[in-house]
Amino acid sequence: MNLRRRDFIKTTAASAFTAPLILNAQKAKMIKTAVIGAGWWGMNIAQAALASGQCKIAALCDVDDSQLSSAREKLRPLTSVEPKWYKDYRELLQDEKPEIVIVATPDHWHALPTIAAIEAGADVYVEKPICHTINEGRAMVKAARDHERIVQVGLHRRTSPHNMSAINFLKQGGAGKIGMIRSFVHSDGGRGRPTPDSDIPPGLDWDFWCGPAPYRPYNAKMHPRGFRAFLDYANGQLGDWGIHWLDHILWWSEEKYPRTVHSIGARHILQDNTDAPDTQVVHYQFEEFIATWENRRYGGNDAEKHELGIYFYGTLGTVHIGWHDGWTFYPVGRNAEILHELPQLHEPDQQNIPELWSNFLACIETREKPVCDIEIAQRSTNMSLLGVLSAKVGRSIQWDGEKEIIADDPEANHYLQRDYRAPWIYPR
Numbered sequence: 001m002n003l004r005r006r007d008f009i010k011t012t013a014a015s016a017f018t019a020p021l022i023l024n025a026q027k028a029k030m031i032k033t034a035v036i037g038a039g040w041w042g043m044n045i046a047q048a049a050l051a052s053g054q055c056k057i058a059a060l061c062d063v064d065d066s067q068l069s070s071a072r073e074k075l076r077p078l079t080s081v082e083p084k085w086y087k088d089y090r091e092l093l094q095d096e097k098p099e100i101v102i103v104a105t106p107d108h109w110h111a112l113p114t115i116a117a118i119e120a121g122a123d124v125y126v127e128k129p130i131c132h133t134i135n136e137g138r139a140m141v142k143a144a145r146d147h148e149r150i151v152q153v154g155l156h157r158r159t160s161p162h163n164m165s166a167i168n169f170l171k172q173g174g175a176g177k178i179g180m181i182r183s184f185v186h187s188d189g190g191r192g193r194p195t196p197d198s199d200i201p202p203g204l205d206w207d208f209w210c211g212p213a214p215y216r217p218y219n220a221k222m223h224p225r226g227f228r229a230f231l232d233y234a235n236g237q238l239g240d241w242g243i244h245w246l247d248h249i250l251w252w253s254e255e256k257y258p259r260t261v262h263s264i265g266a267r268h269i270l271q272d273n274t275d276a277p278d279t280q281v282v283h284y285q286f287e288e289f290i291a292t293w294e295n296r297r298y299g300g301n302d303a304e305k306h307e308l309g310i311y312f313y314g315t316l317g318t319v320h321i322g323w324h325d326g327w328t329f330y331p332v333g334r335n336a337e338i339l340h341e342l343p344q345l346h347e348p349d350q351q352n353i354p355e356l357w358s359n360f361l362a363c364i365e366t367r368e369k370p371v372c373d374i375e376i377a378q379r380s381t382n383m384s385l386l387g388v389l390s391a392k393v394g395r396s397i398q399w400d401g402e403k404e405i406i407a408d409d410p411e412a413n414h415y416l417q418r419d420y421r422a423p424w425i426y427p428r
């Protein structure tokens, strides 16, 4: 990139979320923490919990023995506590009575364990998107409020120094008046080929894994990690990556929801056995600006400079906020200075979970709402889910964010929830 770089002072953003940790580290009591969903991201959060010096991982729950045993191997060098193993989160909650529960299951399994953990008296750190259908999110917020629990959601970019300073720059008018926002993820990839269904691997309770969602034959492409591209269990790129960048729109604007949402999604390229769109566009209409989301899983190239993130287009220039590429301000006018700030990310997987965890612990102590409170994340999740819903019904939808319904559209409102597979009951 042909940029003249100017590094900003980066200390304020980072210290805002780490100070409480230093104070609390003097306390001896270790907070009893359990993980439900001991896969890739669950272990990243567990590692941040251990690194805080204030938490012990007392129990791990996963429906797959092989995931449990690799989780145990990962944690072993980090702690002398040997976590107990569970396959059913209800037994874990009853037997262990954890003070903190981390929920890092696939998206279709976020709502019920989160609500159960809240009802069991735990404070919860649940992954994004908070739910698979919109009314699950309502029930989760209600449970958190009724039981006065702290519920932090894994939108760690809200505590990431470069994302914070970019939003601060925008809020201070650095890019002038913003009229349009474009958020996106483009990744390279081929057309793919189908993976045949296969026998359920030993030690995996596949029926439990499918849980409240439709039961489908086991397919190695779905688990682990592959659920994202199957609409019964997640919501494709829009649900996975989309929420991170759509959250920036609400974060910057302090709006609670868009008025109108219109989306088109299609599978034009992929020929594998996933079913999420490989191509999707969403338009969001707000009072003061228009925002878009787009994803595609092909045609990765250097022509577009940034492969993911969000552009804010303003009267004084354009801000791009990204991930490894930090954030950049491209001012109007050839001779004006381009501003650039590098990210400050943690291993593994270049994230800012430690800052988010630190804020979670501080809020557990003060009982204040955390930076990614469940209600904030519910609204951002809804940005994704309303896009999914509009594509499903094939038309624009008018979102009444106060009543949390779609205006004058009974068919679209039908998709705010779905039938659960017995014995699981949709949360109210």
Ligand SMILES: NC(=O)c1ccc[n+]([C@@H]2O[C@H](COP(=O)([O-])OP(=O)(O)OC[C@H]3O[C@@H](n4cnc5c(N)ncnc54)[C@H](O)[C@@H]3O)[C@@H](O)[C@H]2O)c1
Binding pocket: 036, 037, 038, 039, 040, 041, 042, 061, 062, 063, 064, 067, 087, 089, 104, 105, 106, 107, 109, 127, 128, 129, 154, 155, 156, 208, 209, 211, 223, 224, 225, 226, 240
């Ligand atoms: N915030 C972020 O940047 C970020 C990054 C990656 C993943 N995530 C989120 O984390 C969640 C997990 O993603 P992942 O990539 O770690 O998936 P994964 O497949 O690696 O892990 C999920 C685990 O949950 C287990 N599981 C399924 N149903 C369960 C149940 N009922 N009880 C207990 N365990 C169950 C699975 O067996 C699996 O081991 C997703 O919601 C994803 O969106 C967030």
